[in-house]
Amino acid sequence: MSIQVLDHRNVLCPDCDLEQRLPQLVPGEKAFCSRCGHKLSESLRHGLTVPLSLAITAFVLYLIALNTPFLTMRSGNIFHVTSLTSSVVALAEQEMMPVAVLVTLTSLVIPLLQTLFLLSLLLPLQFGYAPRYLDTVYRTYHTLREWSMVDVFFLGVLVALIKLTKMAEVVPGVALWMVLLLMFILAAADRSLERERFWTTVERCRL
Amino acid sequence: MSEDSGSTPDYPAAEVRRKSRFSLVWIVPIIAVFVGVLMAVQAIVTKGPLVTITFSTATGLIAGKTEVRYKDVMVGLIETIHLSDDLSTVIVEARMDSSIKPYLLNTTQFWIETARISAGEISGLGTLFSGAFIAMDPGNGKEARSTFKGRNSPPVVTTGLSGRLFTLEAENLGSITVRTPVYYRQIKVGEVVSYQLRDDGKGVSAQIFINTPYEKFVKTSSRFWNVSGFDLKLDAKGVQINTESLTSIFYGGIAFETPVGFETESVAEAGTLFPLFRNYEKSKEERFYNRDYYFAHFPHSIRGLEPGASVEFLGFKVGEVVDMKLELDVDQVQFLTPVLFYVEPERVNVRGGNMVNGKELMETMVERGLRVQLKSVNLLTGQLYIDLVFDKTAAKKEISYDLSHPLLPTISSDVEALTSSVRTILDGLKKVEFERLGADLETSLSLLNSNLKKTDQLFANLNSQTTPQLGEALQDLRTTMDAVRISLGPESDLNHDARVALSEISEASRSIRLLMNYLSVHPEALLRGKDQSE
Amino acid sequence: MSRTLALCHICRLSTAVPIRGESDSALFCPRCGTGLHRRKPYSFQRTVALLIASLVLYLPANFLPITKTSYLGGVQSDTIMSGVIYFAQTGSWHIALIIFVASILVPAVKILVLIYLLLSVHQSSSNRAVDRTRLYRITRSIGRWSMVDVFVVAILVALVQLGPIAGVEAGPGVLYFGGVVVLTMFAAEAFDPRLIWDRKEDV
Numbered sequence: 018m019s020i021q022v023l024d025h026r027n028v029l030c031p032d033c034d035l036e037q038r039l040p041q042l043v044p045g046e047k048a049f050c051s052r053c054g055h056k057l058s059e060s061l062r063h064g065l066t067v068p069l070s071l072a073i074t075a076f077v078l079y080l081i082a083l084n085t086p087f088l089t090m091r092s093g094n095i096f097h098v099t100s101l102t103s104s105v106v107a108l109a110e111q112e113m114m115p116v117a118v119l120v121t122l123t124s125l126v127i128p129l130l131q132t133l134f135l136l137s138l139l140l141p142l143q144f145g146y147a148p149r150y151l152d153t154v155y156r157t158y159h160t161l162r163e164w165s166m167v168d169v170f171f172l173g174v175l176v177a178l179i180k181l182t183k184m185a186e187v188v189p190g191v192a193l194w195m196v197l198l199l200m201f202i203l204a205a206a207d208r209s210l211e212r213e214r215f216w217t218t219v220e221r222c223r224l
Numbered sequence: 225m226s227e228d229s230g231s232t233p234d235y236p237a238a239e240v241r242r243k244s245r246f247s248l249v250w251i252v253p254i255i256a257v258f259v260g261v262l263m264a265v266q267a268i269v270t271k272g273p274l275v276t277i278t279f280s281t282a283t284g285l286i287a288g289k290t291e292v293r294y295k296d297v298m299v300g301l302i303e304t305i306h307l308s309d310d311l312s313t314v315i316v317e318a319r320m321d322s323s324i325k326p327y328l329l330n331t332t333q334f335w336i337e338t339a340r341i342s343a344g345e346i347s348g349l350g351t352l353f354s355g356a357f358i359a360m361d362p363g364n365g366k367e368a369r370s371t372f373k374g375r376n377s378p379p380v381v382t383t384g385l386s387g388r389l390f391t392l393e394a395e396n397l398g399s400i401t402v403r404t405p406v407y408y409r410q411i412k413v414g415e416v417v418s419y420q421l422r423d424d425g426k427g428v429s430a431q432i433f434i435n436t437p438y439e440k441f442v443k444t445s446s447r448f449w450n451v452s453g454f455d456l457k458l459d460a461k462g463v464q465i466n467t468e469s470l471t472s473i474f475y476g477g478i479a480f481e482t483p484v485g486f487e488t489e490s491v492a493e494a495g496t497l498f499p500l501f502r503n504y505e506k507s508k509e510e511r512f513y514n515r516d517y518y519f520a521h522f523p524h525s526i527r528g529l530e531p532g533a534s535v536e537f538l539g540f541k542v543g544e545v546v547d548m549k550l551e552l553d554v555d556q557v558q559f560l561t562p563v564l565f566y567v568e569p570e571r572v573n574v575r576g577g578n579m580v581n582g583k584e585l586m587e588t589m590v591e592r593g594l595r596v597q598l599k600s601v602n603l604l605t606g607q608l609y610i611d612l613v614f615d616k617t618a619a620k621k622e623i624s625y626d627l628s629h630p631l632l633p634t635i636s637s638d639v640e641a642l643t644s645s646v647r648t649i650l651d652g653l654k655k656v657e658f659e660r661l662g663a664d665l666e667t668s669l670s671l672l673n674s675n676l677k678k679t680d681q682l683f684a685n686l687n688s689q690t691t692p693q694l695g696e697a698l699q700d701l702r703t704t705m706d707a708v709r710i711s712l713g714p715e716s717d718l719n720h721d722a723r724v725a726l727s728e729i730s731e732a733s734r735s736i737r738l739l740m741n742y743l744s745v746h747p748e749a750l751l752r753g754k755d756q757s758e
Numbered sequence: 759m760s761r762t763l764a765l766c767h768i769c770r771l772s773t774a775v776p777i778r779g780e781s782d783s784a785l786f787c788p789r790c791g792t793g794l795h796r797r798k799p800y801s802f803q804r805t806v807a808l809l810i811a812s813l814v815l816y817l818p819a820n821f822l823p824i825t826k827t828s829y830l831g832g833v834q835s836d837t838i839m840s841g842v843i844y845f846a847q848t849g850s851w852h853i854a855l856i857i858f859v860a861s862i863l864v865p866a867v868k869i870l871v872l873i874y875l876l877l878s879v880h881q882s883s884s885n886r887a888v889d890r891t892r893l894y895r896i897t898r899s900i901g902r903w904s905m906v907d908v909f910v911v912a913i914l915v916a917l918v919q920l921g922p923i924a925g926v927e928a929g930p931g932v933l934y935f936g937g938v939v940v941l942t943m944f945a946a947e948a949f950d951p952r953l954i955w956d957r958k959e960d961v
């Protein structure tokens with residue numbers, strides 16, 4: 018049996034499975050499930066250029082963050098400089114590979130992948146081109162969204178810093194500010210990606 | 225689950241509005257890119273030079289982490305460490321800050337700073353916590369370089385360390401080593417920088433560095449001596465231990481002072497050469513570098529001359545006797561007693577003009593009549609020394625260079641003159657005819673005896689034959705007395721002779737006394753006789 | 759033929775699918791190609807299994823030390839709780855609060871809430887479905903914040919490496935704790951909130 022795509026405006030609530038009609042949204046409006054309150058849809062004012070530009074920014078920020086010092090610990094005349102990848106190395110050295118992998122994935126790899134995915138999704142669309150991989154990339158992007166924990170990472174850094182200020186002086190490096198910025202930029206990029214508009218554009222480009 | 229019946233009308237497709245104006249949001253990535261490029265460019269532009277340093281080992285060095293520091297400030301970072309092709313050295317490449325580029329010169333030194341103990345000093349403890357680092361010192365060179373050979377240990381003298389270098393010379397190294405402290409009034413004012421064997425192998429020389437502000441205490445007349453270990457003196461006063469410092473016991477030490485002396489004190493210039501004496505006592509003696517060795521052949525016994533005996537000139541010690549031998553000259557069937565001695569020409573303080581060449585001076589003096597002579601130090605012991613004297617009457621002689629050292633002409637020492645005055649006394653005493661004196665006395669006494677006997681007889685006869693005999697007797701007595709008076713009286717020859725002898729004896733004793741007085745002042749008069757000018 | 763709507767959980771496209779017949783797994787979203795399910799397959803079982811696993815790891819996560827701090831020779835082991843207490847005692851009560859909430863409260867609450875939700879679904883309870891749904895949404899969103907402590911440990915380990923003076927080593931507890939966070943996140947994701955509404959409707 019075939020699947021028939023119905024009107025966009027009839028949707029199921031993902032949380033409570035209520036079928037309801039989705040009115041046409043004016044940019045700036047949000048639609049919620051009438052039963053359980055789940056946000057069904059949102060219409061954003063801007064197009065796909067915003068998430069794209071934010072994704073580019075995030076990418077540049079990442080490049081800077083990976084090549085600049087992250088935190089420097091100073092005790093007397095001894096300096097210990099760390100980069101974003103230092104945690105991985107240190108944990109791996111201590112035979113804590115699973116933790117090292119977990120930390121790297123959630124704080125570095127997946128957010129970076131998010132950025133790259135966004136770029137790969139939105140750049141072609143900007144030029145009117147909808148490559149084949151879009152579906153897979155979009156699926157992966159969506160699955161991984163939950164696991165991109167740059168914000169949690171930043172909070173962890175703050176807690177660690179406060180814990181250490183008694184012991185020694187910790188000097189923040191450029192990479193730290195990059196992480197802070199990335200936190201906001203990535204979140205903004207994700208939120209600014211309007212699902213419906215994306216797929217509409219995709220379909221248009223596929224024609 | 226209801227189906228939505230009826231197709232919904234086609235809504236007009238959402239308008240595709242290509243935004244003609246450039247969305248402001250693009251500013252964000254533009255800024256980001258701009259900043260990123262700026263940072264990248266800055267990193268490349270400020271990238272400092274890469275230097276290559278070779279070390280014998282890479283202990284404590286980690287690529288990407290170990291720093292290069294100058295005055296403990298980070299000026300570079302090690303990028304790579306690898307072995308040389310022949311596995312003999314470690315090649316370290318370090319990226320230096322561009323700010324340090326002008327200081328990478330041909331005199332720049334690099335060494336690995338780790339915790340170390342040397343010469344009583346512990347240094348580099350901080351590296352136990354921070355890890356080793358490479359330290360550098362630029363030096364005052366003028367040429368830029370980028371390849372260096374790393375040192376194994378830190379240099380003692382580094383740039384910026386102000387002070388002065390001097391050189392000390394000694395026969396042996398003793399317990400002197402690098403970083404041995406140099407003391408002035410028991411305060412450490414410097415240390416030994418390096419040492420090496422002298423080129424001619426006849427001693428060692430050590431370079432010392434005296435720190436500011438103490439270098440002005442090193443004067444041209446300063447004396448340096450070794451204060452390593454400690455001095456233990458055991459004498460009538462008890463035990464005395466002297467040491468400069470605990471450090472000097474283990475690491476050796478050198479001390480110096482500037483004794484008050486003839487010369488006005490002037491600060492020594494850098495590089496001045498000083499002798500290093502073995503201990504304090506020796507430093508009080510004069511010590512000179514150059515020794516001119518000479519031979520002398522004496523035609524008579526040299527009994528009483530021993531190695532170490534002084535060689536004197538004009539009353540000053542100018543050298544010492546080294547050795548002597550008994551030689552047979554087979555050709556001439558002659559026995560010789562060559563004596564080897566040395567003269568230290570520097571003992572002569574030169575006034576005006578340059579330093580003299582000892583050997584040239586000797587030639588000139590020999591031409592003028594300088595000869596080598598043996599003289600007695602002490603009449604009783606018979607100990608001899610060498611005196612260099614001018615003999616104006618001497619025949620012209622030259623220095624012979626046949627032997628390994630120049631052979632100086634000698635004049636014989638007049639041993640007879642030694643006893644001449646004594647002989648005079650003895651001669652005087654001989655004139656006194658003690659035998660005749662004795663014989664006359666005996667005659668006189670026997671006369672007296674017989675006369676006394678006669679007197680007895682006289683008195684016996686007196687009893688019998690009286691006065692004419694008494695008169696005769698008295699007459700005889702008077703005659704006897706006259707005879708005695710003549711022989712023993714004040715005008716008698718005997719008396720006269722005796723008086724003359726006595727006066728001669730007293731004269732002789734006086735002259736002996738004078739002689740002794742004179743000899744005590746001018747002992748050489750024994751050989752030379754009294755100085756004519758007196 | 760009767761159709762019903764199915765929602766693609768990836769692209770949120772609602773499509774009409776036949777009720778009966780082919781099993782759900784054979785259907786794919788026309789837009790994004792994801793497998794279409796009306797309900798998450800084996801949601802209940804998967805949630806239960808993941809919950810049990812995270813419970814198993816929960817004990818060592820809290821009782822084993824997560825950091826071993828060596829300071830001038832002395833080594834101090836800290837569990838999550840002891841770290842909280844240390845912060846509270848030394849005056850940084852705000853940090854103590856953050857760590858307590860993020861590392862102790864949140865995982866516990868997550869597990870408890872999921873258990874509660876599972877129970878409620880199992881009992882086909884019908885009251886306060888909206889609240890329960892909201893509860894689920896909150897649980898889902900706060901889950902990732904438990905990772906804070908893991909990041910703190912990672913940063914401390916990387917940063918405090920001053921040789922003999924000071925050094926931090928990760929303890930075994932952090933491994934289990936990371937497992938707890940990951941598993942509870944998976945468990946929350948496995949749970950299909952529509953189940954709450956299902957039972958209600960079935961009744």
